Amino acid sequence: MxxxxxxxxxxxxxxxxxxxxxxxxxxxxxxDADMTACHTTTQRFASLANDVGFLNIHLDPLPNTDQDFTGKMITYQVPGGEDANAYFVASKKPSKEYLLVIHEWYGLNSYVKTESDKFASKFENMNVIALDLYDGKVADNSEDARTYMQSVQTERAQAIINAATTYTGKDAKIYTVGWCFGGGWSLQAAIEIGPQAKAAIMFYGMPETDIERLRGLSCDVLGIFAKQDQWITPEVAATFKENMSKTDNELILKSYDAGHGFANPSNPVYNEAAATDAYKHLYDFITARR
Structure with a gap:
């Protein structure tokens, strides 16, 4: 014993x-460093929803009276899983250019479709695909939004993005944009897409912190942040800028004296002046890289 x-x-x-x-x-x-890094970043953002303050700033979305959409819902195959949903606005003329739009934490709702229509109108002869990383679930309140966001599996989200790239075709030129939850995923999508990615725009999303993964980018990034954001703070944006300086791609960083969610017209904290200026930079950024 x-x-x-x-x-x-x-x-x-x-x-x-x-x-x-x-x-x-x-x-x-x-x-498997890339997978680990991506998991760390996306899960770090999802964990913010456990903060009561973060939950409270996401007020219930305002009703959207603009329901006359120009696009349509589609499905496409995802290898090894269920088909994915997306809102698709086809260009007026055949085009190999695609803008992938990634929703914020409420999901692929009517506001995201409206913004996608605006992008399609602004960027002539560019297809617009608004991805659905929630697989059909749409929230109209913060509690459901938190549940849906935190239930997103990184592998599934990556598979949806990669399958969308396949859907566009091997010769496609792809641009990405997203807000909040979708802002972080816009950057991750550009990394996943590889050489076909031509520009990535992220609105107050969680930046990737792994420099080796950032070096996998094949495009420049426009990062739009809010100075009053208590979660994706100015310090987070500054660190992102420093990390991007160690890569071969450019980061253009724009910060506004506004709060998290300022560019979302469905959010009562919407800041029209800041949003208008931010979108002007977005349009110029993509146009310069077409």
Missing amino acids: KIKVTTLPVLAVILMFWNLSISDHPTTARL
Whole structure:
């Protein structure tokens, strides 16, 4: 019995240090680094919804009276999973240019469709596809939005994005844009898309912090942030700028004296002046890279 009593603690200590050495080993830590980095970033943003303050700033969306959409809902195949949904606005003439729009945390609602229609009108001869990372679920309140956002599996979201890239075709030129939850995913989508990505725009989304993953970008980024944002703070934006300076791509960073969600017309905190200026930069940014 004495042997067992003294041996088990010793073995436990040995195993503890062995596990620590394995987890700290650089090779092990970098296994599937891109997937790990993406998971860390997207899950970090999803965890913000556990903050009561973050939940409270996302007031219930205002009713949208603009229901006369120019596009249509489509489905496309996702290898290894269920078909994905999307709102598609086809260009007036055949085009290999596509703008992927990624919704904020309420889901692919009428406001996202309206904004997609505006993009299609602004960018002549560009197809617009608003992705649905919630697989058909749309929230009209913050509690449901939190549930839907936190239930998104990174692998499924990546599969939806990659399948959308396949849908556009191997010769497509792809641009990405998103707000809040979709802002972070706009950047992740551009990384996933690779050389076909021509520009990425993110509105107050969680930036990627892994420099090696950022080096996988093949396009410049327009980051639009809010100085009053207590979660995606000016410090977060500054760190993103520093990290991007270590890559081969340019980050144009615009910060506005407004709060998180200022560019969302369905949000009561909508700041029209800031949003108008931000969209002007968005249009110029994409136009310069077409």
